[in-house]
Amino acid sequence: MIFKRAKKYPESDHVTVTLPQVRQAVRQFEEEMPHPINRTVLIQEDKSIDLTRLKRYLGGVPRQKFYMSRETYEIFEEADKLVPYYLDLVQSAVDNYISDTGKLPLIEDAWLPEVHYRLLSAESYLKETPPFPLYITDEEMMLTHRPEHFKS
Structure with missing residues (x-):
């Protein structure tokens, strides 16, 4: 090698x-x-x-x-430096979940569109849970770690 x-x-x-x-x-x-x-x-x-x-x-x-x-x-x-690791991990899980179910994996009744990690883990889409919340944006269903992204 x-x-x-x-x-x-x-x-x-x-x-x-x-x-x-x-x-x-x-x-x-x-x-x-x-x-x-x-x-x-x-x-x-x-x-x-x-x-x-x-x-x-x-x-x-x-x-x-x-x-x-x-x-x-x-x-x-x-x-x-951990943010891009988790963004990529969860973005892939979210994309696969949406592709398979046609639904967004969001926490119900949350004031922001927060990704539901337990749902993704329980359905075997996510192998590791980030230590911070991630949110799904309207921009091509991309994730963000910034809640301020949603302020008007």
Whole structure:
């Protein structure tokens, strides 16, 4: 088996960046790639973004790590690195549940469209329960972890 060795960059190549800068760099990367290549090629197994591929957009290799959901394309800082993992896990379960039943797996009488984890687990769609609530949006039934998404 051949292992790919991580390329080391000199300290002078490292930069400190913000979340908005990384979001912009990811958009630029995707715009410049030929179709059908999209931003998901940047996502590594642990959901972290391969920031070395964004070096030219960011002016160097970021010191921080950032993470992206393969399902929603949302980008997160290190402190929120579990969010994309659970977004992808639950989005897949929700999509499969809707496909099989034609219904949304929501908690009844909740003031927001919160995903019903126990229902998905009981029906064997979900293997692991997130430690925070996720909500189903009107935008193509995509999930969000932000309740403020629903404020008018």
